[in-house]
Amino acid sequence: MATFTDASxxxxxxxxxxxxxxxISGPGLTGLRQLWLKNRQNH
Structure with missing residues (x-):
């Protein structure tokens, strides 16, 4: 596991x-994570 911290x-x-x-978890990533999971399942 890796974590990265910035102003967000x-x-x-x-x-x-x-x-x-x-x-992937973090602020504002809900939609991005869902898109990533969908694309990952299609490949």
Missing amino acids: GTTTYAWNARNQLTR
Whole structure:
């Protein structure tokens, strides 16, 4: 897991054992996360 903090707040990224990005959480990312998950499922 990695976290990055800027003026907007803290964003957290998590990866699974196969080094695949599995989660993004942070301020204002709800729509972005949903789009990312949808695109990930289509590939």
